[in-house]
Amino acid sequence: MAPRNAFYAQSGGVTAVINASACGVLETARKYSDEIRAVFAGRNGIIGALTEDLIDTSLESEAAIAALKHTPGAAFGSCRYKLGSIDEQRAAYARLIDVFDAHDIGFFFYNGGGDSQDTAYKVSQIGAELSRSIVCVGIPKTVDNDLPITDCSPGFGSLAKYLAISIREAAFDVASMSATSTKVFVMEVMGRHAGWATAACALAAEQDGDAPHILLLPEVDFNEERFLAKVKESVQRYNHCVIAVSEGVKSSGGTFLAASGTTDAFGHQQLGGVAPVITGMIGDRLGYKCHWALPDYLQRSARHIVSETDLQQAYAVGRAAVEFAVAGRSAVMPAIRRLSDQPYRWDIVEPPLAAVANQEKLLPAHFIVADGFGITDAARRYLAPLIVGESYPPFRNGLPDYVKLHNAAVPKKINTPFAI
Amino acid sequence: MAPRNAFYAQSGGVTAVINASACGVLETARKYSDEIRAVFAGRNGIIGALTEDLIDTSLESEAAIAALKHTPGAAFGSCRYKLGSIDEQRAAYARLIDVFDAHDIGFFFYNGGGDSQDTAYKVSQIGAELSRSIVCVGIPKTVDNDLPITDCSPGFGSLAKYLAISIREAAFDVASMSATSTKVFVMEVMGRHAGWATAACALAAEQDGDAPHILLLPEVDFNEERFLAKVKESVQRYNHCVIAVSEGVKSSGGTFLAASGTTDAFGHQQLGGVAPVITGMIGDRLGYKCHWALPDYLQRSARHIVSETDLQQAYAVGRAAVEFAVAGRSAVMPAIRRLSDQPYRWDIVEPPLAAVANQEKLLPAHFIVADGFGITDAARRYLAPLIVGESYPPFRNGLPDYVKLHNAAVPKKINTPFAI
Numbered sequence: 136m137a138p139r140n141a142f143y144a145q146s147g148g149v150t151a152v153i154n155a156s157a158c159g160v161l162e163t164a165r166k167y168s169d170e171i172r173a174v175f176a177g178r179n180g181i182i183g184a185l186t187e188d189l190i191d192t193s194l195e196s197e198a199a200i201a202a203l204k205h206t207p208g209a210a211f212g213s214c215r216y217k218l219g220s221i222d223e224q225r226a227a228y229a230r231l232i233d234v235f236d237a238h239d240i241g242f243f244f245y246n247g248g249g250d251s252q253d254t255a256y257k258v259s260q261i262g263a264e265l266s267r268s269i270v271c272v273g274i275p276k277t278v279d280n281d282l283p284i285t286d287c288s289p290g291f292g293s294l295a296k297y298l299a300i301s302i303r304e305a306a307f308d309v310a311s312m313s314a315t316s317t318k319v320f321v322m323e324v325m326g327r328h329a330g331w332a333t334a335a336c337a338l339a340a341e342q343d344g345d346a347p348h349i350l351l352l353p354e355v356d357f358n359e360e361r362f363l364a365k366v367k368e369s370v371q372r373y374n375h376c377v378i379a380v381s382e383g384v385k386s387s388g389g390t391f392l393a394a395s396g397t398t399d400a401f402g403h404q405q406l407g408g409v410a411p412v413i414t415g416m417i418g419d420r421l422g423y424k425c426h427w428a429l430p431d432y433l434q435r436s437a438r439h440i441v442s443e444t445d446l447q448q449a450y451a452v453g454r455a456a457v458e459f460a461v462a463g464r465s466a467v468m469p470a471i472r473r474l475s476d477q478p479y480r481w482d483i484v485e486p487p488l489a490a491v492a493n494q495e496k497l498l499p500a501h502f503i504v505a506d507g508f509g510i511t512d513a514a515r516r517y518l519a520p521l522i523v524g525e526s527y528p529p530f531r532n533g534l535p536d537y538v539k540l541h542n543a544a545v546p547k548k549i550n551t552p553f554a555i
Numbered sequence: 556m557a558p559r560n561a562f563y564a565q566s567g568g569v570t571a572v573i574n575a576s577a578c579g580v581l582e583t584a585r586k587y588s589d590e591i592r593a594v595f596a597g598r599n600g601i602i603g604a605l606t607e608d609l610i611d612t613s614l615e616s617e618a619a620i621a622a623l624k625h626t627p628g629a630a631f632g633s634c635r636y637k638l639g640s641i642d643e644q645r646a647a648y649a650r651l652i653d654v655f656d657a658h659d660i661g662f663f664f665y666n667g668g669g670d671s672q673d674t675a676y677k678v679s680q681i682g683a684e685l686s687r688s689i690v691c692v693g694i695p696k697t698v699d700n701d702l703p704i705t706d707c708s709p710g711f712g713s714l715a716k717y718l719a720i721s722i723r724e725a726a727f728d729v730a731s732m733s734a735t736s737t738k739v740f741v742m743e744v745m746g747r748h749a750g751w752a753t754a755a756c757a758l759a760a761e762q763d764g765d766a767p768h769i770l771l772l773p774e775v776d777f778n779e780e781r782f783l784a785k786v787k788e789s790v791q792r793y794n795h796c797v798i799a800v801s802e803g804v805k806s807s808g809g810t811f812l813a814a815s816g817t818t819d820a821f822g823h824q825q826l827g828g829v830a831p832v833i834t835g836m837i838g839d840r841l842g843y844k845c846h847w848a849l850p851d852y853l854q855r856s857a858r859h860i861v862s863e864t865d866l867q868q869a870y871a872v873g874r875a876a877v878e879f880a881v882a883g884r885s886a887v888m889p890a891i892r893r894l895s896d897q898p899y900r901w902d903i904v905e906p907p908l909a910a911v912a913n914q915e916k917l918l919p920a921h922f923i924v925a926d927g928f929g930i931t932d933a934a935r936r937y938l939a940p941l942i943v944g945e946s947y948p949p950f951r952n953g954l955p956d957y958v959k960l961h962n963a964a965v966p967k968k969i970n971t972p973f974a975i
Contacts, residue, residue, distance in 0.1 A: 149728050179734040208727030214735040296953055304856040307628030307957060308569050314599040315634040320852060339954065431848035432740060436724040440859055442953060522953035533716055533862060533942035534759065537727060 139241030150290025159453020292445025306346030443524025559661030566667030570710025579873020712865025726766030863944025
């Protein structure tokens with residue numbers, strides 16, 4: 136059978152290692168030249184497929200492709216765009232098939248979180264329904280670590296490492312100044328629904344008294360009185376208190392704590408986080424001097440300090456996706472299976488996309504301690520191996536030497552535009 | 556002459572490398588055992604001297620002292636405490652001399668910024684006035700880089716490197732998502748009066764269009780209309796806009812832009828930064844989706860990614876301080892003198908503390924471009940060498956292996972307490 140082209144796209148919020156998955160896909164596809172002619176990447180994710188804005192990755196040098204392994208962001212552009220059901224958006228799915236037909240695309244690789252796995256699943260369905268031979272493989276990615284089945288999601292281990300390092304470093308700062316300055320430090324971390332990132336901060340603590348002293352998880356209803364009592368106790372015992380708070384912490388009424396609806400002195404709407412709310416509360420009620428940090432995108436883009444374990448897994452799922460595809464497996468997603476905690480061993484398994492799509496894995500109850508402000512040893516055993524190992528990017532002039540690809544467009548073959 | 560003890564203390568906001576200066580002091584002092592018996596550190600800075608709460612560093616192992624070189628924070632505790640004039644606080648200065656007499660302290664090393672150099676200067680004066688033989692040497696440190704005379708301040712290079720890396724990484728994130736998501740990213744950086752840290756972010760940009768696209772420096776009056784026009788231009792040209800803003804940006808009326816006086820939905824006072832004000836303004840007026848980050852203490856404690864140049868300088872000023880002291884030089888501060896930009900060469904000179912104390916070095920006008928939103932090539936030449944080189948800490952279980960000293964107290968010899 137003649138080789139066909141492949142489509143690859145990156146979707147949703149980026150990670151420090153999603154380009155390592157891209158690297159795994161592209162390097163592996165180049166090895167299977169009997170089956171895969173060229174890999175066309177969607178510019179800005181699935182939007183690139185819908186608008187026939189494809190990037191010819193075969194024009195990139197081997198060195199540039201290899202450099203993806205140490206470059207954050209999404210090299211081909213990502214998007215926040217969710218395809219609805221096939222019934223609702225039949226025109227969009229038909230358009231995808233038209234574009235894939237026009238460019239002889241026989242393989243569809245979609246690299247993203249739960250929504251993206253859902254899209255990959257739907258594309259596999261429409262392909263089958265329209266009798267188009269297209270092999271669809273999802274590639275897991277999300278800093279939120281909320282994909283089901285896979286033991287962890289590529290991207291999360293590096294976020295976890297960055298956050299645990301950052302809170303440890305900030306805690307050294309606060310502890311050394313607490314006699315006359317800041318007593319409470321709050322770091323706000325990603326994870327609107329699932330507390331994996333917040334939980335990972337706890338890895339910074341190894342002994343009694345080590346920071347962080349309190350976690351505020353989105354899985355646990357926030358109770359102001361119990362929280363303030365815990366802060367007070369920490370300050371009394373350790374003379375300072377370091378807190379990791381999930382952006383998605385909610386009160387028992389189900390409303391987000393994050394500041395909203397406030398305006399600043401200029402009358403502009405204030406885009407707030409939860410950290411200023413928490414520190415405001417502590418300052419008002421307990422009178423402690425507080426500081427807070429909001430790393431925002433820094434936490435999911437910190438390629439300079441990724442987890443080597445995470446990096447290897449990100450590459451491995453990209454490579455496995457191509458291997459699955461050329462073996463004719465469709466509607467699957469390479470997933471990480473844990474074989475043992477210590478020594479940490481894992482391999483790649485092959486769950487169906489149908490089982491992965493549109494689910495959200497929260498912190499299980501047995502990972503959260505009784506008072507809700509920390510994690511259990513079971514959680515620690517789960518999290519610990521994911522942050523192990525360093526893989527530094529090359530540096531030039533004191534800065535990481537990240538690659539920007541040429542991203543040359545594949546000439547269009549369809550003349551009709553498509554409105555997004 | 557019989558050897559005498561030395562006093563060393565850390566003062567003011569910490570840096571990622573102030574402990575490297577401590578390491579330079581302690582390792583060098585151990586080599587001069589004919590002159591220096593033991594180094595007693597002040598617990599929590601000068602407060603430790605006033606309250607006779609001294610730490611016997613001679614009880615720490617060589618390995619622990621060496622590990623200070625890769626540990627952030629202030630190993631002996633720092634403080635925000637400024638001694639007033641000798642006339643105002645004669646009792647405090649007299650107390651210092653009493654404590655130093657009681658512990659046979661002949662050398663006073665004070666590691667800090669402008670205020671701390673002022674304290675060191677005053678101690679040298681009172682020593683002379685009271686005919687006490689005490690050699691006083693200041694050791695420079697400040698992430699703000701605002702000390703005069705010295706070419707740069709230890710601590711700043713590492714802050715600069717962290718910020719330039721972080722904004723480059725976040726910019727890769729934003730650029731890859733901007734088609735359908737965030738168009739504007741704002742990072743708020745330290746430096747209430749001087750724009751050195753904000754300027755350093757510009758090192759991330761190497762080519763036209765590279766982030767950051769706009770700097771908001773505290774040396775330049777903020778003008779909302781001109782700023783918004785610049786943001787719009789950047790988004791139109793590059794489809795995104797990355798902004799570094801100093802926490803100390805002020806309007807032409809001289810008021811800080813940083814949110815103040817606002818309350819959140821719970822009625823608590825909101826401790827705001829300037830980044831949410833800026834993003835609120837952009838969202839309201841231009842309608843772009845914005846994100847913002849506030850690294851706060853993370854930026855000055857990020858030992859995991861310090862500048863090797865900065866680390867060497869931090870160690871060198873600690874070592875030089877001891878060498879100056881045993882040579883009998885008092886009321887001086889080791890300062891860094893730049894010999895050439897490229898290749899970067901520097902040595903240590905010996906300005907008098909009187910010339911260093913209580914001054915603030917702002918960004919000079921010729922470092923700021925005409926429209927106020929960026930830096931000149933001259934600034935770039937100055938800043939570039941300061942972030943060069945990496946010096947990673949050792950890692951254990953995926954996390955930096957930072958040292959915590961025993962910090963055993965020197966037995967007290969004075970029985971009177973001293974109220975701070």
